[in-house]
Amino acid sequence: MIDYKNLSLANQVHQVIEENILNGVYKAGEILSESKLSEELGVSRTPIREALTRLESEKLIGITPTGTVVLGITDKDVKDIFTVKMKLEPLIAGLAAENISEEALVKLKDIIDQQEFYDSKDNKERVRNLDTEFHDTIYAECGSIVFQSILSPVHHKLLKYRKSSLENAERSPHSIGEHAGIYEAIKNRDKELAQKLMLEHICHAYENIKKGTKK
Secondary structure (H helix, E strand, O other): OOOOOOOOHHHHHHHHHHHHHHOOOOOOOOEEOHHHHHHHHOOOHHHHHHHHHHHHHOOOEEEEOOEEEEOOOOHHHHHHHHHHHHHHHHHHHHHHHHHOOHHHHHHHHHHHHHHHHHHHOOOHHHHHHHHHHHHHHHHHOOOOHHHHHHHHHHHHOOHHHHHHHHOOOOHHHHHHHHHHHHHHHHHOOOHHHHHHHHHHHHHHHHHHHHHHHOO
16 A cells, blocks of 8 residues: 655655566566556556556556556666666766765765664665665765766666675675775775775676576
8 A cells, every 4th residue: 555645646656666566576578457556556547547657668667459568677678777887886986985975974884884784684675775775875975966867766777686686695795895895985085996896896796696697
């Protein structure tokens, strides 16, 4: 059921359906019916229709003669997303090293501490959510609304793959350790090191995801 408190209804509906697609709850090839979604989410068809229009523009669903079909994220999409991340995210980490506020530095450190805690409790979903928050914080501190608006949705689209990656007992602590290194470089205003470590972090994440998709 939708929580009506914060986002507009259409935005909440979009968020729920998008997360269900990216998490694999709605699988590629599945037909999404407006009436079924309306009943499932407890809302009228109008916000459902608005959400589906947005999702079509994001290429997560397609409209076919047989109905609205889930496209999801393919292995090719993942490769393309990481190509974008490898090109742009190191640049953003370098910009964050130049522009980040003291408040945001405290936030990054707190995120890493929380990741370590929740990883010790084997709460991989919380670790993944904190991963999103870590990267979003860096995007927000790079000083470019354009770069932030490109990378934030791109990173979010990897939801299912990042979850799978972080469920790897070896990858999760390594990823958190890489976050710690990136944080220290940004804190020390070391632009070149922040760029280098971010690129390594992205490459390691992609290699781990590729291993998982081959299983």
